[in-house]
Amino acid sequence: MSGKTLTEKILEKNSGKPVSPGEVIETKVDIVAFHDLTGYHVIEVMEKAGMVKVFDKNKIVIAFDHLAPAPDLRSAEIHVYIRNFVKKLGIPNFHDVNFGILHEVLIEKYALPGQVIVAADSHTTTSGAVGAFAQGLGASDIAAAAITGKIWLSVPEPFKVTLEGTPAKWITGKDVALKLLGDFKADYFNGKSIEVVVKEPYAFPMDYRATTSNMGIEMNADALMFVPDNETKRYIKEMRGYEPQLITPDADAKYSDEHTIELNKMEPLVAAPHSVDNVKVVNEVEGIPVDQVFIGSCTNGRISDFEIAARIMKGKKVKTRCIAIPSSYEMFKRALEAGYVQTLFEAGCVITYGTCGPCLGGHFGILGPGEVAVSTSSRNFKGRMGSPESQVYLSGPAVAAASAVTGKITDPRVIA
Amino acid sequence: MIVEGPVMKFGDKIDTDIIIPARYLKYTDPQYLGQHAMEPLDPEFYKKASKGVILVAGKAFGMGSSREQAAIALKAAGVKAIIAESFARIFFRNAINNGLPVIVLPNATKEINDGEYVKVNVETGEVIVGNKVLKGKGISGMALDILKEGGLIEYLKKVSVK
The missing domain is CATH 3.30.499.10 (Aconitase, domain 3)
Known part of the structure; x- marks a missing residue:
């Protein structure tokens, strides 16, 4: 047996x-x-x-x-x-x-x-x-x-x-x-x-x-x-x-x-609209203009996510709207103490903590018609984050932060 | 338990954000939810479904969120049963818990056309369409008991009285 x-x-x-x-x-x-x-x-x-x-x-x-x-x-x-x-x-x-x-x-x-x-x-x-x-x-x-x-x-x-x-x-x-x-x-x-x-x-x-x-x-x-x-x-x-x-x-x-x-053989991936399994290596979609970046949610709102985002955004300014939401009091406190909150704030991010935020199209950054987002959340279904005419690319924190800094979908390996 | 009606057919991966967008989740009133069922795909869905329809769909029907309003909305809009090639686990349970029959039928979207009239035996999983008899997976055991009571609330009330 x-x-x-x-x-x-x-x-x-x-x-x-x-x-x-x-x-x-x-x-x-x-x-x-x-x-x-x-x-x-x-x-x-x-x-x-x-x-x-x-x-x-x-x-x-x-x-x-x-x-x-x-x-x-x-x-x-x-x-x-x-x-x-x-x-x-x-x-x-x-x-x-x-x-x-x-x-x-x-x-x-x-x-x-x-x-x-x-x-x-x-x-x-x-x-x-x-x-x-x-x-x-x-x-x-x-x-x-x-x-x-x-x-x-x-x-x-x-x-x-x-x-x-x-x-x-x-x-x-x-x-x-x-x-x-x-x-x-x-x-x-x-x-x-x-x-x-x-x-x-x-x-x-x-x-x-x-x-x-x-x-x-x-x-x-x-x-x-x-x-x-x-x-x-x-x-x-x-x-x-x-x-x-x-x-x-x-x-x-x-x-x-x-x-x-x-x-060790993996490459940064994204899920393109409107399906979680529409997965591509980031360079296949590089250059697509982005209106909003969201770093947060129960998927990617932890300290390592903000450490990565801060490393990429340090000393730079975002070219998209960027919403950053550590997932809890504890994660926000750690991000604050490590200086990541300061870095993201100086880069131009809007920051709060402990809310699902725009992930499910509830509040704090709902997408309008025709808008494109790169989001570290979990779902890119049609209309998930707002308008059914918006588009969501799902990614990890590095692709999201890199895209915020350049204003278009970006392979983090190219800029940092 | 036999349910019948004309078919409205959909493809694979009909997710819960399609079935009922999150902005409607602050209420549980069936009538309100029914009017917004499948809205991102077809804002007129509830009018088309109002006389009673059977949904036929592909794989992973109801994937995504746990929102029970997805099952409530479809039922309230007029959906009498859903036949799909597969269901997301949570949606499947939510449908049963709200008295909405759900039948797994491989190749459902190939065997059944939009607008056809189907007859579904919920216990045996048998689906009759034209001259064809298709064999799906029926509902049995406690799930059937819940379905027969019209949902989990009614079932719980009944069990607690015993």
């Missing part, structure tokens, strides 16, 4: 039974989370079902991010509604507008290797970065999970990805995500969980992992987990002061298929 994958180990632990791919199981959840834009809907479902209660108030995590700070009256009403729920039920892990984007908050403070985490947001896959089985669900499913502490799910087929070597210049987690999307296309991993093994753990740090896991949902993967290693330990120790217990797949675990990426 072959050994067990990470997926199998986690789901067996939480369901209390052996599991096999394709099987529908009921499993306990360790964390149930939601943000403002889905959260009010979750609470509405609870009210309609006549069950405004939670299975364990310490296991509920709430953060305001999509509508933060409130851009209009309806958003403010939603915030009031959720704050009242938090007060009524006495939920301790509530993070108001000054804290951070839910998925960033989860990996900084809560998510642990081997947990099952569900949240009312598709980018919940982000917590896979620390080795949690993390899935997004709709508001009704999250209401049911919050009430009962359990969910049903179909056990995914495990697929192994190995990252070899150290990343080439300017290559980060975004390029790995885009590489998988370009090579396999957006539907391939439907029903699969991706387990990523990093051969040189410190060469592909947690920030990069969070970006790649975040975009697991764009691959339609059921989960995208990094197999916990010394980098996982280092990150959690650094953020929370304690060392986590690691859970890892058996050495002889059996996967439906395997794939290897050589990081």
Whole structure:
């Protein structure tokens, strides 16, 4: 009998039974989370079902991010509604507008290797970065999970990805995500969980992992987990002061298929409009005039993203509108202390923190008709960031910062 | 459970930002959402779908966000069932949880044409179109129970009474 994958180990632990791919199981959840834009809907479902209660108030995590700070009256009403729920039920892990984007908050403070985490947001896959089985669900499913502490799910087929070597210049987690999307296309991993093994753990740090896991949902993967290693330990120790217990797949675990990426051979990639799997090497689209650059979101709003942006923008002025949003209080504080905020500000960026901002076309930089953006966020669907007549190129922080500096899509290897 | 109606056909990767743009997500009222269903692709969609239609689509239908309003909007606009070559996981669950039948049928976009009349057996996954009987994947188990109750809220109410 072959050994067990990470997926199998986690789901067996939480369901209390052996599991096999394709099987529908009921499993306990360790964390149930939601943000403002889905959260009010979750609470509405609870009210309609006549069950405004939670299975364990310490296991509920709430953060305001999509509508933060409130851009209009309806958003403010939603915030009031959720704050009242938090007060009524006495939920301790509530993070108001000054804290951070839910998925960033989860990996900084809560998510642990081997947990099952569900949240009312598709980018919940982000917590896979620390080795949690993390899935997004709709508001009704999250209401049911919050009430009962359990969910049903179909056990995914495990697929192994190995990252070899150290990343080439300017290559980060975004390029790995885009590489998988370009090579396999957006539907391939439907029903699969991706387990990523990093051969040189410190060469592909947690920030990069969070970006790649975040975009697991764009691959339609059921989960995208990094197999916990010394980098996982280092990150959690650094953020929370304690060392986590690691859970890892058996050495002889059996996967439906395997794939290897050589990081040192990679080139900066972009996803061209209007699809996440319309992936090109940056020089294929070089020179296209850009109106706005966005550096931020739960995909790429971490300290390493701003370190890269600052390195490229240092002493230069941006030629596009440039909006920079560190994903949390902690990330903003670090960017401030390291001088990156100053650098980006002097280059002409508009800066705030802890909001999803223009990623989903909500506020803080919505695109108008005919406009072109380079964005470090996760989706370039038609109309995603505003007008259906706008165009979004997705990239990592280096391409975004380089494009802001020149005013057109730019290969960072050419200018820095 | 049998649903039937004329087909409105779409391609691959119909994402949630197409089904219901984020600017409408601050409300959950079905009527409001229905009027904006598929708006970026066809602002008149809700008028065309209002008499009751079956959507046929390609791969990864509903990919993207977890917004449950995507399922609510389509159902409210008049969509009685969706037949697709594959569905994004979250959308599939959201549809069931809102009482909207979803059937996986390989080659759906090749076998079924826009405007054709189809009859869908939700339990067996059988799709009848003209003289053809196509075999899709039906809904069973708890998902079927939820669907029959009209969605997860109704289902939860019923289970809690027992």
